[in-house]
Amino acid sequence: MSVKHLASIKRLNLLYEGKAKSIYATDEPELVIQHFKDDATAFNGEKKGTIPNKGAMNNQISARVFHFLKENGIKTHYIATLNENEQLVKKLAIIPIEVVVRNVVAGSLAKRMGKEEGFELDDPVVELYYKDDSLGDPMINRFHVHSFKIADLEHIRVMEVEAQRINNMLWTFFDERGILLVDFKLEFGLHKGELLLGDEISPDSCRFWDKETNEKLDKDRFRRDLGKVEESYRDVMDRVLK
Ligand code: ADP
Numbered sequence: 397m398s399v400k401h402l403a404s405i406k407r408l409n410l411l412y413e414g415k416a417k418s419i420y421a422t423d424e425p426e427l428v429i430q431h432f433k434d435d436a437t438a439f440n441g442e443k444k445g446t447i448p449n450k451g452a453m454n455n456q457i458s459a460r461v462f463h464f465l466k467e468n469g470i471k472t473h474y475i476a477t478l479n480e481n482e483q484l485v486k487k488l489a490i491i492p493i494e495v496v497v498r499n500v501v502a503g504s505l506a507k508r509m510g511k512e513e514g515f516e517l518d519d520p521v522v523e524l525y526y527k528d529d530s531l532g533d534p535m536i537n538r539f540h541v542h543s544f545k546i547a548d549l550e551h552i553r554v555m556e557v558e559a560q561r562i563n564n565m566l567w568t569f570f571d572e573r574g575i576l577l578v579d580f581k582l583e584f585g586l587h588k589g590e591l592l593l594g595d596e597i598s599p600d601s602c603r604f605w606d607k608e609t610n611e612k613l614d615k616d617r618f619r620r621d622l623g624k625v626e627e628s629y630r631d632v633m634d635r636v637l638k
């Protein structure tokens with residue numbers, strides 16, 4: 397899309413107000429604006445707060461990561477960054493499944509499997525969660541997807557394969573920046589019949605640990621009241637943009 401055309405895109409009505417982002421319609425029916433907010437929530441919305449400058453930092457981090465993935469052949473919704481907190485993306489019919497990829501045991505997996513956080517897995521683990529706040533996003537598998545008619549199983553197979561390809565690329569991308577990619581969550585959706593990676597990749601949706609010190613540089617600092625939340629997001633941003 398040309399620069400001239402980009403500048404003329406108009407933001408219209410709010411389509412969806414999420415916990416960390418808002419989605420606005422534009423005068424191009426197939427495009428929407430993803431607005432990143434400073435609001436942060438955890439434990440299915442039970443804990444609420446704000447992280448100063450988070451929206452602007454996640455907007456930049458996610459744009460850089462999506463650009464990197466696009467350069468490496470991943471089809472994504474990202475088109476362009478419009479301003480501090482907003483990016484123009486292709487409008488998706490989001491598939492209500494969160495794909496989580498894990499390289500190191502942490503968070504809910506540590507609890508479920510009774511392992512210490514930090515245990516490095518021999519091979520990545522891919523999990524599916526049903527995106528439904530009222531149910532607390534339960535973990536599901538392909539049988540649930542099929543029997544409850546949540547999504548097309550062929551799409552799920554592609555999402556799982558793409559998630560593993562993305563993991564391989566991002567592992568190296570973050571490793572080169574001194575960051576251990578512990579785990580992360582992806583969302584996909586359909587745009588004119590094509591399956592694209594959507595949403596964001598940021599310290600809100602990934603676990604990032606400093607490679608040398610294992611210090612947490614992500615939303616766990618907010619979830620667990622560890623302090624230095626804004627500083628850690630900024631550290632990730634500086635390393636990602638380098
Ligand atoms: P939540 O919905 O969990 O509160 P967010 O605050 O991140 O999460 O809200 C952003 C919403 O926008 C999410 O529900 C996500 O699925 C959706 N979304 C992400 N990318 C797109 C897109 N390209 N088109 C339409 N919706 C999108």
Ligand code: UDP
Pocket residue numbers: 439494496502503504505533579580581600601602603615
């Ligand atoms: N995650 C996310 N959104 C969710 C649930 C999880 O972005 O609704 C991310 C989370 O930040 C972490 C990974 O997915 O990077 C795995 O999360 P986990 O299942 O351990 O859940 P948590 O204990 O973080 O709620």
